[in-house]
Amino acid sequence: MEQNIPYKIYLEEQEMPKQWYNVRADMKKKPAPILDPETLKPVTLEELSGIFCTELAKQELDDTTPYFDIPEEIQNFYKMYRPSPLVRAYCLEKKLDTPAHIYYKFEGNNTSGSHKLNSAIAQAYYAKQQGLKGVTTETGAGQWGTALSMACAYLDLDCQVYMVKCSYEQKPFRREVMRTYGAKVTPSPSMNTKIGQKINEQFPGTTGSLGCAISEAVEAAVTQYGYRYVLGSVLSQVLLHQSVIGLEAKTALDKYGIKADTIIGCAGGGSNLGGLISPFAGEILRGEANYDIIAVEPSSCPSLTRGVYAYDFCDTGKVCPLAKMYTLGSGFIPSANHAGGLRYHGMSSVVSELYDQGILTARSAEQTAVFQAAQIFAKVEGILPAPESSHAIKVAMDEAIKCKETGEAKNIVFGLTGTGYFDMVAYQKFNDGQMSDYVPTDEELAKALGELPKVEV
């Protein structure tokens, strides 16, 4: 054990990033533009500003500016829960008896329980700056809704969350955290919106879906004066804000003279992975360094490993813009996998393009194996991880075990996006031996992929 590397590396406040990094600026081939769902033409700033705040719409479309200043008020908010620690997993290394050095960037030390707060405060801030009354959003697992509620409470901004009805009922604790922060939480489909009314009529007693909740949140944003819609993943602006994860991690590694060999993140919509890897991917793109970057997705929702790279709708309701991304088809309904945050049919267009260019590789992991890794990690490192984050743990452990075989002392860095305190129903299934794995068949995948929109750009 090197005595000079502490268990936890905390940056000093003055070492925290003052700018977000936009990896698109360093990509020679840029991610394809997002398209208007009606005209199938690239969305203009004006069009996008009807849904998002103007400043965020600008960030969404800007693929050339490498750095964006982080406004001081956001920097101050970050100081309440950041810098997040870069942890040397000494105990996990010992448990695995590996020569590898394992580090994880832990984003779970805030009440939202995940990295989502990094973008929530930025999106709420720009809404406030624009003089808006409030924002609307949807939430499934609840991490994003919680993060947005916290950010809005801090800025005294109205927050309307459409929560998938089955989550609203099955995750009452998540709901109550949001309510405590003053958010208005509505089970979706509701009778507040036309689309909600229509769905309730068509499917009486439905417990909702994320696609439906998105549609309701977007409708609520465009029909109320002074509201905009916000989204916690997939978007390029979200990856921009999440770059604080990677920037802090890189500063911490540099401070101790550690060169990462392997960088691992779980991937759903791509917000955490994209944020963690951005500065490292930038170095690869500029020819300054090389890293083995691995995205880990659930076998039940394998957009990178088994999807296609094509234009698709970002939402099941087909009201949002289209993006070119690795996708399983917007009609793909993943099985009831408990890693709620990784159940998205597509992948951030930035991460997709980096994957297509070979900057990163991808692997999928099955749920039971992921929970086994989570349990080992919890016992030796003391943190009960979120199921989503545990996908990264699983592959980090696999890589560390490989090092034991080869004798290599690689530096493995992975993103521990959050805690599993609100995921105990899934852990209970695991503890009771009732967890099942599910891998979609080729036929199932072909069906949803057969319904991709026909787009020529």
Added chain:
Amino acid sequence: MEQNIPYKIYLEEQEMPKQWYNVRADMKKKPAPILDPETLKPVTLEELSGIFCTELAKQELDDTTPYFDIPEEIQNFYKMYRPSPLVRAYCLEKKLDTPAHIYYKFEGNNTSGSHKLNSAIAQAYYAKQQGLKGVTTETGAGQWGTALSMACAYLDLDCQVYMVKCSYEQKPFRREVMRTYGAKVTPSPSMNTKIGQKINEQFPGTTGSLGCAISEAVEAAVTQYGYRYVLGSVLSQVLLHQSVIGLEAKTALDKYGIKADTIIGCAGGGSNLGGLISPFAGEILRGEANYDIIAVEPSSCPSLTRGVYAYDFCDTGKVCPLAKMYTLGSGFIPSANHAGGLRYHGMSSVVSELYDQGILTARSAEQTAVFQAAQIFAKVEGILPAPESSHAIKVAMDEAIKCKETGEAKNIVFGLTGTGYFDMVAYQKFNDGQMSDYVPTDEELAKALGELPKVEV
């Protein structure tokens, strides 16, 4: 806002305490000795070693050694989740528009969600050192059980938790966290023990009580070979281990040249309060400094503010030793107050003696006001606090508001013992406006106090 004091003060690893501080050593008048429940004579080391590990029994009885070395393995475990941050509550100060400077020592950044882990790892460590197979304990709210499960998982020690049956059923998430860490969690009263069988016979369908769970855990410890009983609060050994809270806080304050004026902690059994204030109380006892120390308890269970200072049983079942403490009587059943960790009928004998000597004062707070303070705190400081911890928040806010009136720029330091993620049922009541306050009548208090054991020492 002083730019030189960061939002969060994290000590360097090498600044962490290497010894626990035993405040009893600096007390001229010592806490009264604990008594054997049968003979009513001071308990000997030999007797106590039948229930507790020998090393812990020694710590329990030692009121002269000022410092105990923290074994290296415990120091390493501490490094996984400590040092805990001393946070400057800039946002709360702004919200209250107070000239006071508010600081809080946040102990919630670990999976047990509270400070309990500080003593759990110490107690598990000495059990392991003694070659024991495992430990038994009881848990009500579940923080202690979780902490002990984590410590035992780390040391590969068997952990048997008797969980009050109503909590076992109403807090399934807490139960599952413990199970994920490998603990055997049994709803109490169970059929595993004689006392459990007896209670189940006498009161069919009972949902249990903490007193009953203690009795079962003690019986399980003394009837299984290689087991000992452990307890998460009240005991002097627990306060010794928890002194890391105060020692870290003091080092952090000293590092930035901050002299605390007021120190506030919530008080149930006294483990957090005692740990936080120990080094400061030591300075007062040695005549080196002065502080205004305030213990905050719930109005529904006011042992310091309305109890008497007398010998009493530490448990409802009357199987544990007696201690001289501020007590409401071991037969006192507090109302269904959601601040589960503060529902103990008595108070640590060390804290009681310090209170009796005037080293600290005490106040009580009503539940609704406590949750109102909790909500304000959550919104501006971003951390959803445990109901227990929120008692300290309430009085810290009261003191800061007083400073606004007097214009004093006092340094107020309080202990934020943990997070409220597993307390959302209580927050829901608050959000729904269905929270009630309860203050026992003088008659109710007189009844339980009338049943105090007659002890003359």
